[in-house]
Amino acid sequence: MYLTDLTKPEVERLLFDLCEPKYRAKQVWDWLNRGARVEEMTNLPATLREKLSAIPYGGVVIERKFLSGKDGTVKYLFRLEDENLVEGVLMRYHYGNTLCLSTQIGCSMGCKFCASTLDGCVRNLRPGEMLGQILAVERDEPPKEAGHRTVTNLVLMGSGEPLDNYDNVVLFLNRVTDQEGLRISPRNISVSTCGIVPKIGLFLQDAPHVTLSISLHAHDDETRSSLMPINKAYPIDSVIAAAKEYADKTGRRVVFEYALISGVNASMADADALAKKLRGILCHVNLIPLNPVPERGLAGVTRAEAEQFSARLAERNISATVRREMGTDIEGACGQLRRRILHEIRSEN
Numbered sequence: 103m104y105l106t107d108l109t110k111p112e113v114e115r116l117l118f119d120l121c122e123p124k125y126r127a128k129q130v131w132d133w134l135n136r137g138a139r140v141e142e143m144t145n146l147p148a149t150l151r152e153k154l155s156a157i158p159y160g161g162v163v164i165e166r167k168f169l170s171g172k173d174g175t176v177k178y179l180f181r182l183e184d185e186n187l188v189e190g191v192l193m194r195y196h197y198g199n200t201l202c203l204s205t206q207i208g209c210s211m212g213c214k215f216c217a218s219t220l221d222g223c224v225r226n227l228r229p230g231e232m233l234g235q236i237l238a239v240e241r242d243e244p245p246k247e248a249g250h251r252t253v254t255n256l257v258l259m260g261s262g263e264p265l266d267n268y269d270n271v272v273l274f275l276n277r278v279t280d281q282e283g284l285r286i287s288p289r290n291i292s293v294s295t296c297g298i299v300p301k302i303g304l305f306l307q308d309a310p311h312v313t314l315s316i317s318l319h320a321h322d323d324e325t326r327s328s329l330m331p332i333n334k335a336y337p338i339d340s341v342i343a344a345a346k347e348y349a350d351k352t353g354r355r356v357v358f359e360y361a362l363i364s365g366v367n368a369s370m371a372d373a374d375a376l377a378k379k380l381r382g383i384l385c386h387v388n389l390i391p392l393n394p395v396p397e398r399g400l401a402g403v404t405r406a407e408a409e410q411f412s413a414r415l416a417e418r419n420i421s422a423t424v425r426r427e428m429g430t431d432i433e434g435a436c437g438q439l440r441r442r443i444l445h446e447i448r449s450e451n
């Protein structure tokens with residue numbers, strides 16, 4: 103058991119078991135939702151703090167922080183209690199701030215363009231460790247006004263495959279959207295998956311108001327399987343059928359992520375074939391010029407080429423945008439920051 107994983111009823115149960123009055127549970131719950139450590143819970147009696155200190159906490163602290171001079175984007179390297187590191191990125195938009203957070207340490211999906219998966223999956227993050235990434239950022243940059251949040255939107259697009267850590271991710275989503283907790287609106291949350299089809303169906307039931315993003319990256323099985331091993335288990339048509347079911351049932355657009363890789367999936371013929379594949383689905387295509395990962399030998403496209411691809415999709419009535427590149431002056435693609443710092447730390451020791 104970790105304190106930061108507990109739901110409100112579980113905190114109440116714990117405090118009841120510790121023979122404490124009910125109002126103490128509310129105090130502890132409020133502190134936990136602010137990321138306070140037990141020693142900071144100053145309105146609790148010392149004896150209670152001592153008892154709570156005996157329970158593992160499961161917290162997250164900021165190990166390093168990199169600020170982009172260009173657009174205010176902040177990349178965070180978070181440290182967990184077992185000394186593992188994960189990445190997060192805070193991006194500033196006119197409507198609020200979006201935190202991109204990690205769901206696993208590493209990843210076992212093996213996508214060929216992704217740095218997060220190079221060393222496999224170390225372990226799943228617990229709900230409290232996903233929440234802890236938000237709370238660490240809010241402690242670092244407190245909300246400007248009382249009752250507001252610094253982090254208004256979430257994308258589960260850091261390291262890890264959220265649907266490969268399904269139960270913890272659903273617990274986390276319940277926790278952050280809890281009206282008595284952080285109260286982040288599910289509509290402000292996006293979960294991105296490489297396409298674990300049976301879990302997409304479940305997710306539709308467990309988190310119907312959260313936006314679903316699917317990493318497509320190709321329009322045919324041959325190319326997709328060469329980039330994303332998961333496609334061998336769940337081929338592209340099954341992924342698109344699951345996406346269609348999601349859009350039909352929720353009435354909301356499904357977002358397809360498509361990283362443009364030079365010479366692989368980025369020609370005008372590819373745009374035409376993609377448009378054909380997505381015809382009739384309520385969707386939006388998010389185009390990302392591939393962030394080159396030197397370990398992988400794959401190259402991205404220019405912004406102009408990405409815009410051309412986007413225009414071609416639009417001509418074929420598929421809504422598409424080229425993702426705004428943020429914080430490019432501070433680090434490259436997903437998972438690269440963690441790898442670089444891990445190498446630095448290892449060579450320092």
Ligand code: SAH
Pocket residue numbers: 213215216217258259260261262263264294295296297315316317359361390391392393394395435436
């Ligand atoms: N596992 C989940 C979420 C994490 S990755 C998923 O696959 O969707 C978040 C997004 O970044 C995914 O669309 C992923 O395919 C993409 N991505 C990973 N490496 C990238 C790179 N080098 N350049 C551009 N996008 C990348």
